[in-house]
Amino acid sequence: KEIFLKDYKKPDYLFDTVDLEFQLGDEKTMVTSKIAVSPGNEGTSSPLALHGCDLKLLSIKINGTELKSDKYTVDPRHLTILTPPAGVFNMEIVTEIYPQLNTSLEGLYRSTGNFCTQCEAEGFRKITYFQDRPDVMAKYTCRIEGDKTLYPVLLSNGNLIEQGDLEGGKHYALWEDPFKKPCYLFALVAGQLECREDSFVTCSGRKVTLRIWTPAQDLPKTSHAMYSLKEAMKWDEEVFGLEYDLDLFNIVVVPDFNMGAMENKSLNVFQSRLVLASPEAATDGDYAAILGVIGHEYFHNWTGNRVTCRDWFQLTLKEGLTVFRDQEFSSDLGCRTVKRIADVSKLRSYQFPQDAGPMAHPIRPLSYIKMDNFYTGQLLFLGAEVVRMYKTMFGASGFRKGMDLYFQRHDGQAVTCEDFYAAMCDANNAHLPNFLQWYSQAGTPTVKVTSSYDEGSQAFSLKLSQEVPPTPGQPMKEPMFIPVAVGLVDSTGKDMPLTSIYSDGRVQTLSNDGHPIFTTVLQFKKNEEEFIFNNVPERPVPSLLRGYSAPIRLDSDLTESDLYFLLANDSDEFNRWEAGQILARKLMFSLVADFQQQKTLALNTKFVDGLRAILRSTSLDKEFIAKAITLPGQGEIMDMMSIADPDAVHAVRTFIKKELAFQLKDDLLAAVTSNRSSEAYAFNHDSVARRALKNTCLAYLASLNEPDVTELALNEYKCATNMTEQFAALAALSQNPGQVREDALLDFYNKWQQDYLVVSKWFALQATSDIPGNVANVQKLLAHPAFDMRNPNKVYSLIGGFCGSPVSFHAKDGSGYKFLGEVVLQLDKINPQVASRMVSAFSRWRRYDETRQALAKAQLEMIISANGLSENVYEIALKSLAA
Numbered sequence: 001k002e003i004f005l006k007d008y009k010k011p012d013y014l015f016d017t018v019d020l021e022f023q024l025g026d027e028k029t030m031v032t033s034k035i036a037v038s039p040g041n042e043g044t045s046s047p048l049a050l051h052g053c054d055l056k057l058l059s060i061k062i063n064g065t066e067l068k069s070d071k072y073t074v075d076p077r078h079l080t081i082l083t084p085p086a087g088v089f090n091m092e093i094v095t096e097i098y099p100q101l102n103t104s105l106e107g108l109y110r111s112t113g114n115f116c117t118q119c120e121a122e123g124f125r126k127i128t129y130f131q132d133r134p135d136v137m138a139k140y141t142c143r144i145e146g147d148k149t150l151y152p153v154l155l156s157n158g159n160l161i162e163q164g165d166l167e168g169g170k171h172y173a174l175w176e177d178p179f180k181k182p183c184y185l186f187a188l189v190a191g192q193l194e195c196r197e198d199s200f201v202t203c204s205g206r207k208v209t210l211r212i213w214t215p216a217q218d219l220p221k222t223s224h225a226m227y228s229l230k231e232a233m234k235w236d237e238e239v240f241g242l243e244y245d246l247d248l249f250n251i252v253v254v255p256d257f258n259m260g261a262m263e264n265k266s267l268n269v270f271q272s273r274l275v276l277a278s279p280e281a282a283t284d285g286d287y288a289a290i291l292g293v294i295g296h297e298y299f300h301n302w303t304g305n306r307v308t309c310r311d312w313f314q315l316t317l318k319e320g321l322t323v324f325r326d327q328e329f330s331s332d333l334g335c336r337t338v339k340r341i342a343d344v345s346k347l348r349s350y351q352f353p354q355d356a357g358p359m360a361h362p363i364r365p366l367s368y369i370k371m372d373n374f375y376t377g378q379l380l381f382l383g384a385e386v387v388r389m390y391k392t393m394f395g396a397s398g399f400r401k402g403m404d405l406y407f408q409r410h411d412g413q414a415v416t417c418e419d420f421y422a423a424m425c426d427a428n429n430a431h432l433p434n435f436l437q438w439y440s441q442a443g444t445p446t447v448k449v450t451s452s453y454d455e456g457s458q459a460f461s462l463k464l465s466q467e468v469p470p471t472p473g474q475p476m477k478e479p480m481f482i483p484v485a486v487g488l489v490d491s492t493g494k495d496m497p498l499t500s501i502y503s504d505g506r507v508q509t510l511s512n513d514g515h516p517i518f519t520t521v522l523q524f525k526k527n528e529e530e531f532i533f534n535n536v537p538e539r540p541v542p543s544l545l546r547g548y549s550a551p552i553r554l555d556s557d558l559t560e561s562d563l564y565f566l567l568a569n570d571s572d573e574f575n576r577w578e579a580g581q582i583l584a585r586k587l588m589f590s591l592v593a594d595f596q597q598q599k600t601l602a603l604n605t606k607f608v609d610g611l612r613a614i615l616r617s618t619s620l621d622k623e624f625i626a627k628a629i630t631l632p633g634q635g636e637i638m639d640m641m642s643i644a645d646p647d648a649v650h651a652v653r654t655f656i657k658k659e660l661a662f663q664l665k666d667d668l669l670a671a672v673t674s675n676r677s678s679e680a681y682a683f684n685h686d687s688v689a690r691r692a693l694k695n696t697c698l699a700y701l702a703s704l705n706e707p708d709v710t711e712l713a714l715n716e717y718k719c720a721t722n723m724t725e726q727f728a729a730l731a732a733l734s735q736n737p738g739q740v741r742e743d744a745l746l747d748f749y750n751k752w753q754q755d756y757l758v759v760s761k762w763f764a765l766q767a768t769s770d771i772p773g774n775v776a777n778v779q780k781l782l783a784h785p786a787f788d789m790r791n792p793n794k795v796y797s798l799i800g801g802f803c804g805s806p807v808s809f810h811a812k813d814g815s816g817y818k819f820l821g822e823v824v825l826q827l828d829k830i831n832p833q834v835a836s837r838m839v840s841a842f843s844r845w846r847r848y849d850e851t852r853q854a855l856a857k858a859q860l861e862m863i864i865s866a867n868g869l870s871e872n873v874y875e876i877a878l879k880s881l882a883a
C-alpha cells in the first residue's frame with residue numbers, strides 16, 4: 001500500500017505513558033504493554049487503529065476489563081478498537097512473539113544468542129500493537145525478565161531503577177526513560193555481554209557513565225569507539241552547545257544488523273564493523289568510519305531524539321542534519337579538504353546516478369510503499385548538502401544561531417523540514433527564495449557558467465544558467481536557490497581581492513570589516529542570472545563552486561589550460577582536486593570514444609605532467625595527493641554517458657592507470673619507500689595520510705604486473721604490521737589473475753579465518769575484483785563455509801561488492817544479472833530489507849545497450865512475478881520496470 005505525504009493527519013489518540021514488560025524465552029517471548037491513552041482532538045470518537053505485524057494477540061483490557069471480541073477487529077496489519085472510551089483511559093495488550101525465528105532483523109530478534117531490537121522505521125509493530133508513527137511520543141518504562149545465566153545483562157532506554165533475582169533462575173531489570181520519545185527509539189538488549197566502562201563530565205558538571213557492550217573476547221577492540229564517543233560528546237558541546245542529558249550512555253555491538261547503527265535513546269546499537277577495531281585487524285578506513293558513525297548516532301540525541309520527525313517523509317530533517325554534523329565532526333578531527341573530497345566523490349558515484357534513474361526522489365519523498373526503501377543516499381547525503389548550504393549562506397555563527405532557535409522552539413516535539421528552514425531564516429532575519437525546492441524537487445541541477453572580461457571597464461562577468469532535469473512524476477521544474485562560492489585567481493596564481501559585484505540591477509560592496517574578501521557566495525536563484533565583478537585589473541581565472549558549495553553538476557567554459565592552472569595554483573584545495581577531476585573526466589571521455597572506434601589509446605603528456613607535479617609536491621597534504629592522483633570512478637563516468645558502456649570505461653580506466661604507472665614509476669616507487677614507517681600504528685591524520693599515499697602508489701605500481709613490483713607488493717604484504725598496509729598489499733597482489741593472487745588470498749584467509757570482520761573484507765575484495773570471469777568466482781564464494789546469507793555484513797560484502805564492479809555485474813552474457821536475480825529471491829525469504837538493497841543494482845538497467853537492457857529486464861520481471869515477494873523488493877522492482 002502506498003502512503004502519501006499529502007495525506008498526513010494528526011493522530012486521533014495520544015499515548016502519554018507506555019509501560020512494557022518482556023518475558024524473554026527461547027520458544028516464545030511475552031510482551032505486555034500498558035498504555036495511558038488520551039484523545040488527540042477534543043471529543044474524538046473514532047476507532048483506535050493500532051499497527052501490528054507477526055504478533056499473536058493474547059488479550060486486550062480497557063480500564064482493567066477484558067475487551068470482548070466484538071469490540072475490536074484484527075487483521076494481519078492492525079488491531080482496531082472500535083469504540084474506545086471518551087476521555088483518558090488505560091489499555092493493556094498482551095502479545096506473544098518469536099524472536100528466534102525473526103530473520104528480518106527488525107522488531108525483537110536474536111543475534112548470536114542475544115536478544116536485540118531494531119525499531120526504526122516501522123519495526124516496533126513487530127513487538128506489540130501500537131500507533132507506530134513518530135509523532136506519537138510517550139514516556140516509557142521497560143521491565144525485562146529472563147534467565148539469569150543465558151541473559152545476565154538486561155538493557156533498555158533511560159535509567160536502571162530496579163533489578164533483582166526471581167524464582168527459577170530468572171532475574172529482572174526495570175528501566176525508566178524520563179524523556180518522551182517515539183516508539184522507533186525504543187530498544188531492548190539482553191544477553192551475555194561485557195562492557196568497557198568510562199565516563200565523561202559534561203560542561204555543566206554532569207558525570208555520565210559510558211559503557212560499550214560486546215562479547216567478552218571483543219572488549220579490547222572497543223577502545224577506539226570509546227575515544228570516538230568522548231570526542232563526539234566534547235565536540236557537540238563546543239560547536240553547538242549541546243550537552244548529554246542522562247547519567248548513562250550505552251552502546252551495544254551486534255554482528256547481525258541491517259544498517260550501520262541505531263540511535264535508540266541512551267542505548268545505541270551498532271553492527272560490529274562500526275565499533276570493533278584493532279590496528280592488526282581494522283584499516284584506517286574502518287577507524288574513520290567508526291569515528292564518524294559513533295559521532296553520528298551520538299549527535300542524534302539532539303537532532304533526532306530531542307527533536308524528532310513528524311512523519312517519515314521528514315526523515316531528512318534528522319538524517320540530513322545529523323550526517324552534516326558527523327561530516328563536520330570528522331572534518332574537525334581530521335583534514336577538512338580530504339573529508340570534503342571523499343563526501344563529494346560518494347555523492348557523484350551514488351546519489352547523482354540514482355537521481356537520474358527511476359528511483360529518483362526528492363530528499364522529502366512524496367510517497368512510499370516501504371519506508372525502509374527510503375533510507376537512501378538522497379535523504380542522508382544530499383540532505384546533508386542541503387543543510388550545508390544554510391551554513392554556506394549564514395556562516396558558522398549564523399548557522400549556530402539557527403540551530404539554537406530550532407531547539408528553543410522545538411525541543412520535545414515532532415516537526416517538519418519547514419520548521420528547520422523557518423528557524424534558520426528567522427534567526428538570521430533572512431529569506432531564501434526557492435530554497436525549499438531542494439526538499440521537493442528531485443534531479444541534480446546543471447549549472448552552466450560562461451565568463452567574459454572587459455578590459456576597458458575592468459569588469460569580469462559570470463553568466464549563470466540552471467536546468468533541473470525531469471524525473472519520474474516531475475516533468476517540469478522550478479529554479480532552485482543555488483549558492484555559488486567564487487574566487488578570482490590572477491595570473492600569478494593569487495586570489496584577487498573582490499571589491500564590488502553587480503547583479504539584480506544593484507551594486508553590492510564586498511568587504512569584511514575593512515578586510516579584503518577573496519571568496520564570495522553568489523546567490524543564484526533564477527533560470528539565468530549575470531554577476532559582474534568590478535575593479536578587476538586583469539583577466540582572471542575564476543575558481544567556481546569553491547568547496548563544492550552546492551550539490552550540482554557544473555558545466556563551465558574553463559579551458560584545459562585554465563584547469564591545469566587551477567590544479568597547480570588554486571588556494572581552494574577542494575577546487576585544485578576538482579580541476580584535476582574535470583581534466584581526468586575529459587580525458588576519459590575522449591579515450592572512451594577512441595576505444596569505441598577501435599583507435600589506439602594514447603595518454604596526453606600534459607595530464608601526466610600535471611599529476612607528476614602533484615605527486616612530487618612537498619607542500620601538499622599526503623592524503624590530498626592520494627586523492628588527487630586517483631581517477632574518477634567507473635560509475636561516475638558511466639553516469640555521464642548517453643549509453644553507459646561498462647567495457648569501454650573499464651578498459652580506458654585500466655589503460656590510464658597502467659600508463660600513469662609506467663610513466664611515473666620512479667616517483668611512485670619513491671613514494672612507497674619514503675612513506676614506510678616502523679612506528680607503532682596510530683590513527684592520526686599524518687599517519688593516515690602517509691599510509692594513504694603509500695597504498696595508492698602501490699596500487700598503481702601493481703597494475704604494471706611486472707616482477708619487481710610484484711616482489712615489492714609481496715614484501716609489503718609480509719612486513720605489514722597493520723591491516724591498512726596488509727590489506728592494501730593484498731589488494732595490489734590480487735589485481736592480476738594468476739598463482740600469486742591465489743596464494744596471497746589463501747594465505748590471508750588462513751591467517752584471518754577466525755575474525756569474521758576480516759573475512760568480510762576478504763569476500764569484498766574478491767567480489768569487487770575486475771578480473772575476467774569473476775561471476776563464477778563469486779558464485780563459488782556463495783558456497784564458502786564462512787559465507788552466511790543471514791548476516792547482512794557478509795551479504796553487503798559479497799553480493800553488494802559484486803554489484804559494484806561494472807564489468808562483472810554488467811557482463812555482456814547476462815551472467816551477472818542472472819546471479820543477482822537468483823540471490824535476491826533467496827535473500828527476500830530471509831531478510832526483505834537486505835534483499836531490497838541488493839535489487840536496486842538493477843534499477844538503472846535502461847542506461848545500458850539493448851542487449852543488456854533485455855537481460856536485466858528479464859531478471860526484474862522474473863523477480864516481480866515471484867510468489868510471496870516482500871513489499872520491500874516489490875516496490876523497487878516495480879518502480880525500476882515502470883520508469
Ligand code: ARG
Pocket residue numbers: 118120121258259260261262263319372375833
Ligand atoms: N537512524 C539510523 C541511523 O541514523 C538508521 C537506521 C534505519 N534502519 C532501518 N532499518 N531503516 O543510523
Ligand code: ZN
Pocket residue numbers: 296300318319322323
Ligand atoms: Zn542517522
